[in-house]
Amino acid sequence: xxxxxxxxxxxxxxxxxxxxxxxxxxxxxxxxxxxxxxxxxxxxxxxxxxxxxxxxxxxxxxxxxxxxxxxxxxxxxxxxxxxxxxxxxxxxxxxxxxxxxxxxxxxxxxxxxxxxxxxxxxxxxxxxxxxxxxxxxxxxxxxxxxxxxxxxxxxxxxxxxxxxxxxxxxxxxxxxxxxxxxxxxxxxxxxxxxxxxxxxxxxxxxxxxxxxxxxxxxxxxxxxxxxxxxxxxxxxxxxxxxxxxxxxxxxxxxxxxxxxxxxxxxxxxxxxxxxxxxxxxxxxxxxxxxxxxxxxxxxxxxxxxxxxxxxxxxxxxxxxxxxxxxxxxxxxxxxxxxxxxxxxxxxxxxxxxxxxxxxxxxxxxxxxxxxxxxxxxxxxxxxxxxxxxxxxxxxxxxxxxxxxxxxxxxxxxxxxxxxxxxxxxxxxxxxxxxx
Amino acid sequence: xxxxxxxxxxxxxxxxxxxxxxxxxxxxxxxxxxxxxxxxxxxxxxxxxxxxxxxxxxxxxxxxxxxxxxxxxxxxxxxxxxxxxxxxxxxxxxxxxxxxxxxxxxxxxxxxxxxxxxxxxxxxxxxxxxxxxxxxxxxxxxxxxxxxxxxxxxxxxxxxxxxxxxxxxxxxxxxxxxxxxxxxxxxxxxxxxxxxxxxxxxxxxxxxxxxxxxxxxxxxxxxxxxxxxxxxxxxxxxxxxxxxxxxxxxxxxxxxxxxxxxxxxxxxxxxxxxxxxxxxxxxxxxxxxxxxxxxxxxxxxxxx
Numbered sequence: 016x017x018x019x020x021x022x023x024x025x026x027x028x029x030x031x032x033x034x035x036x037x038x039x040x041x042x043x044x045x046x047x048x049x050x051x052x053x054x055x056x057x058x059x060x061x062x063x064x065x066x067x068x069x070x071x072x073x074x075x076x077x078x079x080x081x082x083x084x085x086x087x088x089x090x091x092x093x094x095x096x097x098x099x100x101x102x103x104x105x106x107x108x109x110x111x112x113x114x115x116x117x118x119x120x121x122x123x124x125x126x127x128x129x130x131x132x133x134x135x136x137x138x139x140x141x142x143x144x145x146x147x148x149x150x151x152x153x154x155x156x157x158x159x160x161x162x163x164x165x166x167x168x169x170x171x172x173x174x175x176x177x178x179x180x181x182x183x184x185x186x187x188x189x190x191x192x193x194x195x196x197x198x199x200x201x202x203x204x205x206x207x208x209x210x211x212x213x214x215x216x217x218x219x220x221x222x223x224x225x226x227x228x229x230x231x232x233x234x235x236x237x238x239x240x241x242x243x244x245x246x247x248x249x250x251x252x253x254x255x256x257x258x259x260x261x262x263x264x265x266x267x268x269x270x271x272x273x274x275x276x277x278x279x280x281x282x283x284x285x286x287x288x289x290x291x292x293x294x295x296x297x298x299x300x301x302x303x304x305x306x307x308x309x310x311x312x313x314x315x316x317x318x319x320x321x322x323x324x325x326x327x328x329x330x331x332x333x334x335x336x337x338x339x340x341x342x343x344x345x346x347x348x349x350x351x352x353x354x355x356x357x358x359x360x361x362x363x364x365x366x367x368x369x370x371x372x373x374x375x376x377x378x379x380x381x382x383x384x385x386x387x388x389x390x391x392x393x394x395x396x397x398x399x400x401x402x403x404x405x406x407x408x409x410x411x412x413x414x415x416x417x418x419x420x421x422x423x424x425x426x427x428x429x430x431x432x433x434x435x436x437x438x439x440x441x442x443x444x445x446x447x448x449x450x
Numbered sequence: 451x452x453x454x455x456x457x458x459x460x461x462x463x464x465x466x467x468x469x470x471x472x473x474x475x476x477x478x479x480x481x482x483x484x485x486x487x488x489x490x491x492x493x494x495x496x497x498x499x500x501x502x503x504x505x506x507x508x509x510x511x512x513x514x515x516x517x518x519x520x521x522x523x524x525x526x527x528x529x530x531x532x533x534x535x536x537x538x539x540x541x542x543x544x545x546x547x548x549x550x551x552x553x554x555x556x557x558x559x560x561x562x563x564x565x566x567x568x569x570x571x572x573x574x575x576x577x578x579x580x581x582x583x584x585x586x587x588x589x590x591x592x593x594x595x596x597x598x599x600x601x602x603x604x605x606x607x608x609x610x611x612x613x614x615x616x617x618x619x620x621x622x623x624x625x626x627x628x629x630x631x632x633x634x635x636x637x638x639x640x641x642x643x644x645x646x647x648x649x650x651x652x653x654x655x656x657x658x659x660x661x662x663x664x665x666x667x668x669x670x671x672x673x674x675x676x677x678x679x680x681x682x683x684x685x686x687x688x689x690x691x692x693x694x695x696x697x698x699x700x701x702x703x704x705x706x707x708x709x710x711x712x713x714x715x716x717x718x719x720x721x722x723x724x725x726x727x728x729x730x731x732x733x734x735x736x737x738x739x740x741x742x743x744x745x746x747x748x749x750x751x752x753x754x
Contacts, residue, residue, distance in 0.1 A: 108717075108718075109717040109718070112506045112507065112717060112720075113506065113717070115506070115507060116506040116507065133507065134507065136508075137505075137507035137508045139507060220592070228699065228700035229700055229701070278592075280612070280699050280700070281591055281609035281612035281699075282591060282592050282609075283699065283700070284591075284609075284611055284612055284697075284698070284699045284704070285586055285587065285590045285594075285611070286590070286592070286593065287700075413719045413720060413721070416701060416702075416718065416719060419700065419701050419702065420701070420702040423699065423700060423702060427612075
């Protein structure tokens with residue numbers, strides 16, 4: 016994994032995963048450099064005329080909160096009307112790609128950090144450097160690493176919205192029934208596995224743990240905790256087998272599937288653990304993202320959350336979500352105004368209070384925590400201290416698709432577990448050479 | 451003035467014909483404009499783009515024949531091709547034979563005939579994604595009713611949509627369920643067109659029901675059967691929505707078909723140029739099969 020260890024207070028710590036000097040140099044450069052004037056000069060400032068802009072988002076659960084943000088924006092800029100365009104996550108990227116290619120994309124839209132380099136390098140985004148500074152947003156209000164998620168080659172392309180970390184959700188009722196103590200911050204991999212075994216009851220259709228089939232809420236965390244990485248420093252080669260530790264973590268993770276401690280991919284084909292089986296009460300523990308906290312909280316079930324069990328080191332995936340402006344926008348000035356507003360304190364407070372996301376604006380964590388009353392959601396905020404940004408997909412997202420597919424063949428028992436790391440490595444390398 | 455009357459009339463009639471022609475063009479123009487913009491231009495553009503590397507975001511880069519060359523060594527393309535035919539062959543055969551059998555049954559004087567016709571046609575009117583969603587649940591390995599029934603009988607049901615063999619079976623079942631109603635209606639229309647006299651005459655000569663079916667019904671229905679089999683072949687080579695909804699797991703698919711593979715390469719892997727070249731290969735396959743069917747029809751299709 017790319018070793019940008021991040022700290023929400025804005026430090027770059029030397030990390031157990033190992034710090035890449037080049038990355039640090041790049042980040043430092045980005046911070047010191049003044050905004051690239053030539054890049055933003057083309058965008059005429061918003062002149063107050065009446066315009067309508069579109070806002071592309073993917074989460075329907077957040078619609079009410081977004082509407083509140085838009086209403087607050089209307090008070091600041093009464094002549095800009097914002098239209099929400101909701102596309103479900105499963106179709107969002109397809110639609111976005113096609114819309115950008117077809118010249119019909121959203122004026123302002125959500126972009127996750129993984130896709131920022133893809134769209135920035137293709138020239139699909141307008142730099143937002145101009146919204147920072149005098150009379151605008153203050154970079155000091157955001158963890159520098161969160162800001163850097165939307166920094167591509169020294170240019171800022173997005174205003175930070177929220178960040179997310181991974182922790183361990185658990186169903187208290189299942190623990191109580193088994194007389195088992197709740198997970199806490201002392202847990203390591205062995206303890207996690209031991210309790211997962213105890214709470215699995217095949218006859219009753221109960222699973223000790225629900226492991227996601229994707230990396231972000233499952234195996235990538237454990238690869239990081241084992242000090243492993245998927246690609247080499249130059250992002251040119253997969254080293255899952257060569258580096259051993261990454262492969263070991265994947266094998267450890269796969270063993271849960273082979274031993275039936277988690278629903279397998281065949282069951283998750285129609286019953287994903289996070290959406291169906293954990294809320295359905297047949298899964299005792301679920302490593303999951305902070306973005307699920309509000310949904311689980313509002314279920315009215317006996318669900319709480321603890322830090323993710325630790326491996327050699329503590330680590331979780333940290334991701335971010337930012338607001339970016341499309342370079343083809345017909346109203347770039349108004350779009351920039353909206354992106355600026357969304358990164359500001361007012362909009363971020365609404366975000367936190369509605370519980371839909373952990374605001375990137377420092378000091379507003381409490382608004383989010385208050386909305387999750389009764390749930391120990393502080394662990395997500397604390398996890399940012401040891402959160403690691405997954406390896407940049409600068410080389411294109413294709414290799415990640417191959418990685419996920421190959422890992423899942425291991426989960427299904429189709430690739431024997433002892434050759435799994437080598438099989439993954441070979442397949443990912445083939446994709447890397449192809450792209 | 452009067453002297454000019456006759457020539458004027460003839461001029462009028464020519465211009466009338468010309469104006470009729472203009473009207474004709476005017477009337478077909480919406481269709482033709484739509485056809486040109488949304489089909490011909492797109493077809494030409496796609497042909498050119500099939501020789502490029504294109505991720506949709508950056509401008510396409512010409513890369514010669516390498517997309518087409520890659521298809522021949524691409525093992526996933528091979529899997530998709532296999533799956534497509536493994537679905538198409540049983541689907542076409544079963545669909546035509548079951549629809550024919552049902553049509554003959556529903557053409558006879560049985561009680562509630564109209565009711566049955568409606569029941570068999572209803573699935574055709576149902577949205578494919580809705581159909582696929584319900585069937586996905588029926589085939590659910592752990593909580594689905596199908597495996598529930600099997601468990602009652604002491605049989606441990608498989609993970610229907612997860613294993614290639616059972617997934618092909620499941621998809622064919624759903625295709626049959628949702629497609630037979632259409633064929634049934636067309637067959638019924640074909641049956642109505644067969645003159646009663648043939649049956650009466652053959653009955654007088656002592657032909658049995660089976661002989662009538664074999665020697666009158668089947669031969670006289672061959673034009674209908676031919677039409678339906680062409681449609682069924684084209685349709686089953688283009689299966690997408692069912693496998694998209696039913697057989698995906700997380701980000702991969704357990705039963706990728708050719709059209710699914712085109713979608714996955716183009717929109718998810720960012721290889722639109724390659725995806726388009728696969729689409730052209732599919733087009734050639736479909737053209738080839740349809741051409742073959744038209745050639746073969748001379749041997750078995752009887753027009754009255």
